[in-house]
């Protein structure tokens with residue numbers, strides 16, 4: 001198990017379920033940072049209630065729409081970690097505002113790009129010193145999520161090869177997740193010499209606020225699969241696009 005993990009978008013959906021399953025794991029992380037944009041408000045209530053019983057869960061306020069808040073929470077996280085590093089960053093927070101060509105506006109495009117692409121990049125940038133520390137201090141051989149890894153929560157809707165219009169005409173979402181996949185590729189290339197792994201993960205179609213009621217997968221099933229995939233990541237997975245069962249997806 002990783003010593004220190006950060007999950008963004010931990011207030012609900014897959015992010016909250018990641019915190020639940022990591023928190024209840026047989027060997028939970030010593031530090032489990034749950035980032036949420038409104039910990040004191042109604043949005044943060046479920047996370048706060050869950051975290052009450054776990055001394056290792058630290059809730060941090062982070063709004064991906066506000067780059068100062070990303071920097072501030074990164075500083076707070078590094079203060080708690082001292083010089084021990086962050087092993088695993090899961091860039092999970094995301095939005096899907098829907099919309100085909102008739103509905104799309106520059107505002108929807110820019111908002112989606114900010115949260116789904118620039119946000120994860122800036123979180124990774126702000127936490128890079130902690131990820132580098134974890135990679136340097138780890139005695140884990142090779143590459144792994146126990147050593148140092150960045151996981152970007154992507155979507156099969158980003159895949160050009162698997163393009164299926166039945167998945168929805170969501171221009172902004174598809175384009176942003178395709179761009180996020182390129183972020184994964186760039187990070188995987190740049191961070192490899194430092195021992196930090198980076199991969200994109202598609203969680204499946206999951207019953208959350210975003211996935212909707214018709215989705216076939218529960219949050220529990222998806223997150224169980226994702227955590228299994230993360231526990232098995234190695235150098236050969238660096239820069240890949242995998243699904244929640246560990247299957248390779250085409251770009």
Ligand SMILES: NC(=O)c1ccc[n+]([C@@H]2O[C@H](COP(=O)([O-])OP(=O)(O)OC[C@H]3O[C@@H](n4cnc5c(N)ncnc54)[C@H](OP(=O)(O)O)[C@@H]3O)[C@@H](O)[C@H]2O)c1
Nearest residue numbers: 009011012013014063064093094155205206208209210211
């Ligand atoms: N569900 C699916 O079928 C599916 C499929 C493919 C990929 N994904 C991806 O999986 C990830 C999680 O999806 P989900 O289904 O759990 O979505 P969700 O239920 O809609 O939850 C989204 C999370 O992102 C957070 N978030 C939104 N805007 C934010 C901001 N400005 N700053 C910080 N956090 C923000 C939300 O926080 P608030 O509670 O504060 O709004 C919430 O915690 C997303 O990246 C999504 O694209 C989901």
